[in-house]
Amino acid sequence: MIPLVLPATSEARRPFVCRVRDNLEDVSDEADALVIDSDPAEYFLSGRDGAFAVGRGDTTSLAGDVLLVDPDGGRAERIFRHGSRHNTLLVTERCDQLCVMCSQPPKKTHVDRFTYFEEACLLSAPDSLIGISGGEPTLYKQELFRLIERTAEFRPDVGFHILSNGQHFTADDIDRLRQPVYGNVIWGIPLYAATPSLHDEIVGKTEAHARLLDSFASLMRAGARVELRTVLLSTNVASLPQLAQFITRHLGFIECWSIMQLENIGFAKNRWSNLYVDHRRHFEEIATAIDAAQMRHIPVRLFNFPRCTVPAHYRDLAPASISDWKRKYAPACGGCTEREACAGFFEWHPDVDLVGVTPL
Ligand code: SF4
Incomplete structure (x- = not known):
């Protein structure tokens, strides 16, 4: 696996954000830190927060990476890896749902790092699409909105893809979300079933389906960009065609529908044999759902499906x-x-x- 956290030593008194440069000519911001030396184990850097060292891990270069260096913790988090299309900010580990297959089981505590994330966004590579996830980011909706708006003020080229459970949008958000800066934001929101009781059972929260539909109404009126997400489970695969009909009837404003294969981590790890659907043997319901959505011009994508395991007709999805x-x-x-x-x-x-x- 590519290391996202590296050991670090620094005499700075507080955590700091910096962007790594290995060439003096590339230094353009006071938050840039220059690699002044290296050995087989470490890079040695100098910047606004003094000299510091970062372990190499198995990296060949950190140039262009944006780091959050925590001197007390002895670590440097690679908030953005240069050249990666998969940079994601984990803004909180709290959540108000308890999904049966959650890949990142929630914690009760929250560490607020929005200030650091805002600094990092301003240092991100041109035209970045930054992922935001949790936990549930909209539990800190005001902080999240501020992060988006402040980034847009100085970096209108930066976009965001935000994973949210869609439980916290209200009519009061509509005017704010209508601002042009939110044209750069895509909300990835899950809906697991057309039937409220099944959706609520999967997300572990009563009335979640009803609240979600209220949120969709606000998002639709705001002109928000929404990617609908459905994780494939043994409990919802049979009703996928019904969900497709529901989406075409009531949620035609979405940008696309992503059907996602299960991830063997978090809660799903111990429930794998009960929840996992081998789509190689059960593609019929998926195909029916795809066909129904596409007939109504709703784009569909199959996430986490190895291409050779998908019938040729649907492989390009x-x-x-x-x-x-x-x-x-x-x-x-x-x-x-x-x-x-x-x-x-x-x-x-x-x-x-x-x-x-x-x-x-
Ligand atoms: S064989 Fe090809 S299509 Fe199948 S998982 Fe490997 S890379 Fe993907």
């Missing part, structure tokens, strides 16, 4: 969706002509599924 730092391939993938376009597997996916991989 399956992009390389798994973040580079947590993606792996089967030994047989080496000879595959579609590897560049393929999601592969999560690093933690059971190896047993890798055996049957057939290169394209």
Whole structure:
């Protein structure tokens, strides 16, 4: 796996954000830190917050990375990795749902790092699309809105893709979300079933379906950009065609519908045998749902589906969706002509599924 946290030593008195430069000519901001030396174990840097050292891990260069260095914790978090399309800010670990398959089970405590994240966004690479996730980011809705708006003020080229459970949008947000800066924001919001009781059961919260529909009404009136997300589960796969009908009837404003394969981590790890649907054997319901959505011009994507496991007719809907730092391939993938376009597997996916991989 690509390391996202590296050991670091610094005599600074507080955590600080910096952007790594390895060439003096590239230094353009007071928050830039220059690599002045390195050895096989560490990079040595100098910047606004003094001299500091960062462990190399198995990196070949940190140039262009934006780091949050925590002197007391002895660590540097690679908030943005230069050249990666998968940079995500984890803004909170709190959540007000308890989804049965949650990949990042929530915690009760919150550490507010919005100030650091705002600094980092201003240092991000040109035209970045920055992911924001949690926990539930909109539990800190005002801080989140401020982060988006302040970034847009100085960096209108930066966009955001924000994962939210959609429980906290109200009519009071409509005017704010109508501002042009929110044209750069896509909200990734899950809906697991058309039937309220099934959706509520999956997310572990009563009335969640009803609240979600109220949020969608506000988002629609605000002209917000929404990517609808549905994780494939043994409990909802049979009702996927019904969900597709519901979406075409009531949620036609969404930009796209992402059907997502399950991730073997968090709560799903111990519930895998109960929740996982092998789509290679059960593609019929998925195909019916896709056809229904596409007939009404709603784009569909298949996330976390290795391309060779998807019937040829639907294969182009399956992009390389798994973040580079947590993606792996089967030994047989080496000879595959579609590897560049393929999601592969999560690093933690059971190896047993890798055996049957057939290169394209
Ligand atoms: S063989 Fe590997 S790289 Fe090719 S489509 Fe299958 S999983 Fe993807």
